[in-house]
Amino acid sequence: MTSRSVTLIDVARAAGVSKSTASNALGGAGRVSETTRRHVRNIAQELGYRPNTAARSLRRSSTGAIGLYLPRTGTRLDYYMKLAFGAVERAREDGLDVVLLGPHTASGGGLASRVDGLLVIDPDIADPSVPDLLDADVPVVTGERYLGGGAAPSGAVVCDNAASLTALLDHLAERGARRPALLAPGSGSDWAAALHAAADTWSRRKDVEVTVRTVPFAATPAQADAATTDLIATVPDLDAVVCAPDGAVPGVLAAALRAGLRTGADLLVAACVDGAAARGTHPQVTAVDLRAAEYGQACAALLSDLLAGTAEPGTVRRHDWTLNVRGSTTRS
Amino acid sequence: MTSRSVTLIDVARAAGVSKSTASNALGGAGRVSETTRRHVRNIAQELGYRPNTAARSLRRSSTGAIGLYLPRTGTRLDYYMKLAFGAVERAREDGLDVVLLGPHTASGGGLASRVDGLLVIDPDIADPSVPDLLDADVPVVTGERYLGGGAAPSGAVVCDNAASLTALLDHLAERGARRPALLAPGSGSDWAAALHAAADTWSRRKDVEVTVRTVPFAATPAQADAATTDLIATVPDLDAVVCAPDGAVPGVLAAALRAGLRTGADLLVAACVDGAAARGTHPQVTAVDLRAAEYGQACAALLSDLLAGTAEPGTVRRHDWTLNVRGSTTRS
Numbered sequence: 203m204t205s206r207s208v209t210l211i212d213v214a215r216a217a218g219v220s221k222s223t224a225s226n227a228l229g230g231a232g233r234v235s236e237t238t239r240r241h242v243r244n245i246a247q248e249l250g251y252r253p254n255t256a257a258r259s260l261r262r263s264s265t266g267a268i269g270l271y272l273p274r275t276g277t278r279l280d281y282y283m284k285l286a287f288g289a290v291e292r293a294r295e296d297g298l299d300v301v302l303l304g305p306h307t308a309s310g311g312g313l314a315s316r317v318d319g320l321l322v323i324d325p326d327i328a329d330p331s332v333p334d335l336l337d338a339d340v341p342v343v344t345g346e347r348y349l350g351g352g353a354a355p356s357g358a359v360v361c362d363n364a365a366s367l368t369a370l371l372d373h374l375a376e377r378g379a380r381r382p383a384l385l386a387p388g389s390g391s392d393w394a395a396a397l398h399a400a401a402d403t404w405s406r407r408k409d410v411e412v413t414v415r416t417v418p419f420a421a422t423p424a425q426a427d428a429a430t431t432d433l434i435a436t437v438p439d440l441d442a443v444v445c446a447p448d449g450a451v452p453g454v455l456a457a458a459l460r461a462g463l464r465t466g467a468d469l470l471v472a473a474c475v476d477g478a479a480a481r482g483t484h485p486q487v488t489a490v491d492l493r494a495a496e497y498g499q500a501c502a503a504l505l506s507d508l509l510a511g512t513a514e515p516g517t518v519r520r521h522d523w524t525l526n527v528r529g530s531t532t533r534s
Numbered sequence: 535m536t537s538r539s540v541t542l543i544d545v546a547r548a549a550g551v552s553k554s555t556a557s558n559a560l561g562g563a564g565r566v567s568e569t570t571r572r573h574v575r576n577i578a579q580e581l582g583y584r585p586n587t588a589a590r591s592l593r594r595s596s597t598g599a600i601g602l603y604l605p606r607t608g609t610r611l612d613y614y615m616k617l618a619f620g621a622v623e624r625a626r627e628d629g630l631d632v633v634l635l636g637p638h639t640a641s642g643g644g645l646a647s648r649v650d651g652l653l654v655i656d657p658d659i660a661d662p663s664v665p666d667l668l669d670a671d672v673p674v675v676t677g678e679r680y681l682g683g684g685a686a687p688s689g690a691v692v693c694d695n696a697a698s699l700t701a702l703l704d705h706l707a708e709r710g711a712r713r714p715a716l717l718a719p720g721s722g723s724d725w726a727a728a729l730h731a732a733a734d735t736w737s738r739r740k741d742v743e744v745t746v747r748t749v750p751f752a753a754t755p756a757q758a759d760a761a762t763t764d765l766i767a768t769v770p771d772l773d774a775v776v777c778a779p780d781g782a783v784p785g786v787l788a789a790a791l792r793a794g795l796r797t798g799a800d801l802l803v804a805a806c807v808d809g810a811a812a813r814g815t816h817p818q819v820t821a822v823d824l825r826a827a828e829y830g831q832a833c834a835a836l837l838s839d840l841l842a843g844t845a846e847p848g849t850v851r852r853h854d855w856t857l858n859v860r861g862s863t864t865r866s
Contacts, residue, residue, distance in 0.1 A: 266648065267599070267633065280781075283615045290636040299648055301599065301631040304622040316598065316631055423814035449810050452784070456816035478781050479814060482755035484788035 208251040217245040222337075226354040228516060267299040268505055269317040271335055273324050273391075274305040275420035280477050281448045281494045282323065285345070288498025289321060296506045307331055314339045319505045321345065321498075322355070326390045326419065341515075343505040345497060346392040356508050357517040359500045363393050363474075364400035366490040366523045370444055370472050371404045371412065373488070377531050379442035379470050383413040383433045385426055385454070386446040386474075391419065397446055397474065413437050417447060423479075426453030434461045441469060442531075448475035451487050455530075471530040485529025492523050540583040549577040554669075558686040560848065599631040600837055601649040603667055605656050605723075605751065606637040612809050613780045613826045614655065617677070620830025621653060628838045639663055646671045651837045653677065654687070658722045658751065673847075675837040677829060678724040688840050689849040691832045695725050695806075696732035698822040698855045702776055702804050703736045703744065705820070709863050711774035711802050715745040715765045717758055717786070718778040718806075723751065729778055729806065745769050749779060755811075758785030766793045773801060774863075780807035783819050787862075803862040817861025824855050 214224035219242060226234040227242035228251075234242075245251075270289055272282045290300045301317055313320075313335075323345035325332045333352045336342055341356035346363075348355060367384075374382050389395040401412040415429045426445055433440055434457065443458075445451040451473040455465050463469040466485050473480045476489035500521050507513035546556035551574060558566040559574035560583075566574075577583075602621055604614045622632045633649055645652075645667075655677035657664040665684045668674055673688035678695075680687065699716075706714050721727040733744045747761045758777055765772055766789065775790075777783040783805040787797050795801040798817050805812045808821035832853050839845035 267631070270634070280612055280615070283612070286634060287636060290634050294636055299599070299633040302602070302618060302622050302634050304619060304626060423810075449814070452814040452816075459816060478755075478811065482781070482784040482811060484784075484791060 208249045210251075213242065213246045213249060213251050216249060217242045222353040225515070265316055265318050266297065267301050267317045268293055268502070269301045269303045269307075269313065269320045271303045271307060271320060271322045271331070273326060273419065274329060274331075275418070281475055281492070284494035285323060285498035285501075288495035289502040290498075291495075292499040292502035293506070298502075298506070300502075305331070307335065319343070319356075319509055321501045321505060322348070323501070324391050324393060325350070328390045341505060341508045343501050343508065345501050347518075349390070349392055349395060354516070356515045357504045357513060357519070359497065359504055359519045359521050360392070361492060361497075361521050361523055363396035364403070366525070367397050367400040367444070367474065368404055369525055370474070370488075370490060371401070371408075373525065373527065374442045374444070374470050374472060374531060375408065375410065377470055377533055380410065381413075381437060381439045382410070382442040382444065382470075383415065383437060383440060384444045384446065385415050385417045385421070385429050385450070387419040387421070388416050394419070394446070413440075417450070419447060421447040421450040421453075423450050423453030423456065426450035427457045428453075430454045430457035431461070434458075434463070442471070443469065444472045444474065446474040448473075448477050449479040451479055451489075452483050455483050455487075466530045466532055470533070476526055480526075480528075483530070485532075488528045488531040489526050490523050491526050493521070497521050540581045542583075545574065545578045545581060545583050548581060549574045554685040557847070597648055597650050598629065599633050599649050600625055600834070601633045601635045601639075601645065601652045603635045603639060603652060603654045603663070605658060606661060606663075613807055613824070616826035617655060617830035617833075620827035621834040622830075623827075624831040624834035625838070630834075630838070632834075637663070639667065651675070651688075651841055653833045653837060654680070655833070656723050656725060657682070660722045673837060673840045675833050675840065677833050679850075681722070681724055681727060686848070688847045689836045689845060689851070691829065691836055691851045691853050692724070693824060693829075693853050693855055695728035695855075696735070698824075698857070699729050699732040699776070699806065700736055701857055702806070702820075702822060703733070703740075705857065705859065706774045706776070706802050706804065706863060707740065707742065709802055709865055712742065713745075713769060713771045714742070714774035714776065714802075715747065715769060715772060716776045716778065717747050717749045717753070717761050717782070719751040719753070720748050726751070726778070745772075749782070751779065753779040753782040753785075755782055755785030755788065758782035759789045760785075762786045762789035763793070766790075766795070774803070775801065776804045776806065778806040780805075780809050781811040783811055783821075784815050787815050787819075798862045798864055802865070808858055812858075812860075815862070817864075820860045820863040821858050822855050823858050825853070829853050 214221045227239040293300050319341040325348040327350040336353045343357045344355045384401050386397045387394040405412045443454050445454050458465050458469045473487050473489040476491040480487040480489040546553045559571040625632050651673040657680040659682040668685045675689045676687045716733050718729045719726040737744045775786050777786050790797050790801045805819050805821040808823040812819040812821040
């Protein structure tokens, strides 16, 4: 058996594991025990398996297009629109079109014959389409990791969302906040899970309790308003609210206004996703800028590299964020 | 010459006009004098030209995809995201993918070999890509009409934007407004041109002056804030502001707040495009709902019909709007 002819299936058979477990073990982007990972890697080395061969074997007669799958709830968030156009811009550099995939897209319908690869952004374990997409027999790059099981993606571009929330909480503490609260979605996505974990770690490290309220992934301003009103009523001396869902932060300001709390003075307010909503309020809201257009570019660039065989399957790239400090936390 | 073999070029030659003028004259969606239109139509009838033949001749070996072109400024407006997913949903019913075209897309790069047809949404005369796209040698459906010259689109889906602004101004007058103002983009798009014309007509019919301030097509809240602050300072007894650009209306409320005017009482506020921004303010803002997802569906449906030969080239379909009345105009 020459090294060129060794496939992922050969490795999986020799190791006595499934193809997806072998992929996970070699790729490094999925969940697999360290023992299994070492076992599969040893087998792969023995057989002379080369990941690049796998990457190339995934390539087929090019459709000239890649697919873009956004969260089902993402259609009203300008964050995803910026990300989409970033991906379009980068893909065109390689002569690739971006096909916008609707909600409820399954890998059926000949998806693999329509696109060379897929971008799956913020995959949520509650989304039934995601496992199908990961199994679509074309390279897949996820924006943030997928926390569910099944086939591992070929690559991922990730933000350090724990670090950005920690920076936000540090900033609020520095501005005098002693009783902060966080409005965050449940832990079905890598992003939300990181926020919960970071709030918990920060609370214990600083010995300052962060009250966490769960809201929908794409909470509306009205839902943020209701959650904030409840926080104001139940948390004594509440002095800061961090709102995770994009676009919902005006609801936090509305609740503060009704309660007679001055945003930026009596109540500090910050958002985990910068965008039109955070910039459109009065005062404007301090927010983490995830640089959506550049994020989309980075996802498309990694997929291009995987298709060209210039990135190894399992590649995970980091994407940087910045903190935009505005009037809602200046105590001016 | 049998009727089946007569092409648009045959008609153009016989009539002594260019292909695009012949297309405009027969299609009815473009600008051409009534004399020319009648002349070309007579020639077409004499030759036995059948528009359906032309529609079929435009069909080529299917790429399985249609292109979607959004305004260059549209990437941060959730209106266009909803519209895009509406188009994706409808196109999938016909087995068509939707390729998202980036800003600055030209008909070069083999566009006609990549897509069967194009959706060009809110084409603006200032956008240099639009004439190229209209000339891309595939059927084109525009969302709203194109006010520039060149090749006529194969079809259009239009809203009666004059009627919706008239309804909005009537509503404000009914709620007691005597000195309304309008923040609207310059007349480069069909939508903006209709708003200017409707404001002018309404002013003369009601003998109530509507003060119009020009703002960018995708004005930010800060730009709407600045324009409103200027209106408050310069228009005596200003009592209502209609904000046309999607997403900018929170700036109007911010300016009112700073000036000590209560929105919904001292100053009535309304928006020409409903969306997250209009629903996220306190009070929520009365707005025209253009039903973006359904608009996208209607555009994709017309393009499908043109590709299938079940709609005539030059078909213009109407799309309905509704008015959502909210706290910003209730005087409660």
